[in-house]
Amino acid sequence: MELLNLNIPNWSDMGHWLPEATLCLTFLLAMVGDMIVRGRRIWVPYSISLAGLVLAGIFAIDGMPSGAHTIMGDLVVVDSFAGFFRLLFIFAGLMTVLFSWTAEEIMGASRENKGEFFAMTVLMTAAMCVMAEARDLLMLFLSMEAVGLVSYVMAGYMRTTLRSTEASLKYVIFGAVSSGIMLYGMSLLYGMTGSMTFDGIRDALVAGPVNPFSLLVVTILILAGMSYKIAAVPFHFWCPDVYEGAPTPVTAIFSVGPKAAGFALMIRFFYTAFAAGPDAAGSAGLVEMINWPLLVAVIAAATMTYGNVVALRQDNVKRMLAYSSIAHVGYLLMGFVLLTDAGLQAILFYLLVYTLMNLGAFFYVVAINNHLKSEHLADYVGLGFRAPWAGAMMVVFLASLTGIPPFAGFVGKFYLFFAVMDRQWFWLVIVAGANSVVGLYYYFKVAKAMFLTRPAEGADLSPLKLHWLQYTVLAILAIPTLVLGIFFGPAKGLADEAIRLVSMGL
């Protein structure tokens, strides 16, 4: 039994966990710091969290893994794949913490436990990093639950607000159900293969006679649990409500962090446990008897179509962006079904780009919410002229989400479409193409309200003064969104490198 085979942690390997260790320590320090200042000098936990995230980022860049290093027996592995995601999560966490300082929903006078918010974000970042590193069913479940628990707390941060508590409760209930489903699938899988590690499962599946029906059940159960995490149809019901109810900065990190972590987990699990070695063409072969790519392809098409079509009808910008994030999951899942390196590279590149543009769009909503106390499209009228630079940056994010050159979103989409065409999934790419046209309509509904619609008589047209920090963060996100659309060689190289090692590990 491999479960009993746990080695005593080898401390020399722990060095690869320096960023995670830093984040955990930062979390504790920030909590303690918050207690010492008794929630008064919020800048103490804030700056501790910021410093910790920056430090973790430096460690993550410095310790960018070149090979695969397993830690704690076979429970986790730190490789360039994990290194890529680590950077992504730390970046998203850093941006969220940095920006939240100016967010009324977080820092408003009536809020309690402001310091905890920053600490929680740090903890969530740490847990997401582990999600990208897990290669054992146990660690997979633990890390997912860790991210889930922190998320439930963060969604309910505005605990005096009905909307926020409702979001939190919904999240808990849906989360518990889906965890249970997945856990059931995992227990069946363990029963069938006798192994907890992804490699062990793969070897057992390749070697042994397996009942195809039970394998199908297992696949569906596990896929259901993971689909919940990334909010893919039909496990998306929690997503719009939670996203709308949670404080917007929390929604921002929800829409990129746990989602990307879910993808990392899915890729690692399916491409190790359910894919048997590269075939002659260099793409991954399937474990016999389960055609999970077709299953996922159907989910992908349903997800992008559902997300886009429902987003069309939203009047609340935040809720619309929630549905748009569902649609983007659909695009991303296309890369997942291809069984090629190009498909996975496309996912990673898209996640990188998606993080930039989606965080940016949500942060704009936060900045506007501070002033207008509203996320309704009708209140966005004339905003483009009241805060032109921020408005221009929002247009950059929206155009990038639509996938129009010269913005990074286009390159991401091009890369995905290219990978899909290469594997001749024509129906899938046609569905995706049609969807990206649909996306244009609702993204530019926002741009239309901001710039095109003439404000009603007597509307407030005074210029909006945004916080300098808000401009800074928006620019940090907008500039790469533009640059990566024009010069994406290095970023693509990073994604390619991250995948090369994963597929070598097959």
Place this chain on the structure above:
Amino acid sequence: MGEHILSWMTFFPVIGAAVIAFVPSERKEVIKTVAAAAAAVPLILAVQLFINFDRGSSAFQFVEHYTWIKSFNIEYFMGIDGLSVPMVLLTAFLSFLCVIASWNINKSVKGYFALFLVLEAGMMGVFCALDFFLFYVFWEVMLLPMYFLIGVWGGPRREYAAIKFFLYTLAGSVLMLLAMIAFYLNVQNPVTGGHTFNMLHMFDQANHNSWLQLTHIRHIIWIALFIGFAIKVPIFPFHTWLPDAHVEAPTAVSVILAGVLLKMGTYGILRISYPMLPDQALWFSYTLAVLGCINILYGAYCAMAQSDMKKLVAYSSVSHMGYVLLGMSAMTSAGINGAVLQMFNHGTITAMMFLCVGVVYDRAHTREINGFGGLGMQMPLYFSVFSFALFAALGLPGLSGFVSEAMIFMGVFPVYRTVTIISALGIIIGAAYVLWMLQRVFLGPKNDKWDNLPDISVREMFTLVPIGIIVLLLGVYPMPILNLMKVSLNNLIKVVAG
């Protein structure tokens, strides 16, 4: 600048836009001057191009070739031949005039001129790009500025018109994107053996492999590309965005839209579809002729029914682009040369017409044809300029429109006799709607409401007279433009029709 003349022409406007972004928005005159300067540079370079272009060669000239994104074999590859030179000249010329014509814009001046210059960069890039990916990027770069130019500075229904334009074009672009990826995956770079976006490699049928050797897949790719371009031209039944966009857009944007953007559709077909899929071009040519014929007649009839001057001119564009399609379908020297000449001529003539409509709209704030009457007495100078433009549009001999239309009919007649004869009816309908509008606006009893309309101003004449001179010159002696394109186009016919 000599080495990188095409890059300078493309990106100088972007530099101008960046400068404008940092000029305080109250300094409107400064912004306008910067914009004019930024648009003047490409015009000066265009003159240099016109002088230095080697008319005897069908090869690409002024080539710039660099690696852009190595891992995808994307190149920064610019160059022009006889097909692109007239379009580049037209773009530089009209963009500069449109900046001047936009001098009366007073709402958000900064945004307007910055976006306008980005738009110019996109158009110029499309006509210069020789890498498919680069071409696509430029093609799409124009959408965003165009959306805002129509949407912010347009007329009452501008929101609807702007998003309609955007959605239609993007739908076409997605098809083009998929076709582009299909080419990328199945064209081999003969030197490296890898995938390539290089158009010159895509032209060479020997580099096509796997899917591109299957006829039915080539047909599908052709149709995908064709729809992408057809929406831009616009070809019936994809034309419905055009009247809306034209009516709502501010004058200068209408000029660019009709003068340059529509040409990108036909340019795309000639630059990309024809040489890359020559057998499909032949397969489709009769359909193209019929579509051209429909465009001519349908556009002309619709124009006749309009009561809004601008909408009339917009539908006349649909009709005139039909001639281009008809000429292209013939695969004869006269036909294709006539088609490209018609692209140039339509650009200049339509620009004049839209500018003229803008002149009266600025004064009267209406474009209802029936609301006018007897304006010829009130604004004699304007009357003469507008009539000149209208006569050019109906194909009066001695003006440039006649030459290209005549060449097209001469080129097509031996190939598709029936279609040509039916299409020729378009000339009569064309004359009818033009003269009828002229009569209702300028002749007859004067409407007292317009007693105070001042005649055309010096600035407006400054934008109209240069175009008028070109229209007249090319009507008498079209060789300067024909000589530019003849060799390249005849080479294209050889590639397609053998």
